[in-house]
Amino acid sequence: MHAPLSEPILPPETSPSRYRWPLYRFASFCAGSVLFLICLGGVVTSENAGMSVPDWPTSYGYNMFYFPWQYMTGGIFWEHSHRLVGSGVGVLTYILTVWLFFQERTWLRWLGVAAAVMVSIQGLLGALRVIEMNDKIGIFHACLAQALFATVALIALFTSRWWIEARPALTPRHWTGRTLAICALIFAQLIIGATMRHEHAGLSINDFPLAYGQVWPKVDPESVDQYNGERLAHNEIPTTAVYINMQMVHRVGAILITVAILAATAAVWLTPGTAPILRRWSAVWVGLVFVQFLLGACTIWTNKAADVATTHVAVGALTFVLGTLLTAISWRLHSQGELATRGAE
16 A cells, blocks of 8 residues: 655654654744744844844843833834743753753654754854844844744654654655655755845845846846936845846745745655655645745735734745655655565565
8 A cells, every 4th residue: 555655764663652742742842933933033133123132141131031012012022022931931941951861762852952952052142243243144044943842842742742653655656755855945045035034035025926027027237226226216225136036046946945845745746655644744734835925916005014024924934844844744754665575585
């Protein structure tokens, strides 16, 4: 009943393990907290509140954890809340890392250590962003947040009852490698998006679906000067050819990702007997990418409204992480099939 498949990316998992529901639920809560932190960071950037608190580790000279509530207004509220939640996420991640040492799988313990290292670096990048007053550091800060979200979400999956008790099931040929490639493409898209947001180039093209009235805008000096003349007339920040091309690449990337996810989902639904979990969640994946595409358009149409832009960031993170989880699920089903085949020989 197991169709011929491509070679697994990783060797089959053979170490015994026991389902611990408190660990699974705590890992899931940690993953949700990282997503909340990403959303809060998106609000900070969308509201241009990144330097509302200009010192670190203090906040206007106060101990960060004793900052007076009456001063938590406007951009200070968003920036300081981001710091507090970030500290909380760090503590939760460290607790999760220690907890993982009380379960059987050595490789999962190391994944927990990786998450702890990532959250530590993330905190350091956040501090340097303030101390150095450098927007470019914010790009790495945003991208590492996406990687941390995926890592903690995978830990939640690996501690779930489904993962531990998974049985062999059919997966389309080469599907694991295909979804892994899509995840890499999505992450590249997230990098471009983070760069545009932190370089304040998110509206270098202010119309959609066309770009300055063209399918692909001209970026010669004369054309860019003309665009900037129109932008200044509407009180918009001038742009450059680099930022215009970057936003066009982002648009092309959105189309490629949408088509790739549709193709991967079609393969799941058109392959008879495919595991229901892959069909169900790949359909959700399609829904997310369409919502994300619409949010990208609305970000432009609403002149980058903070709530729309932040939702765009959050759905992008969910799209990336769901793809990562689907890749892991596909591999798990495949590896279980490999183990079953070896046991029958």
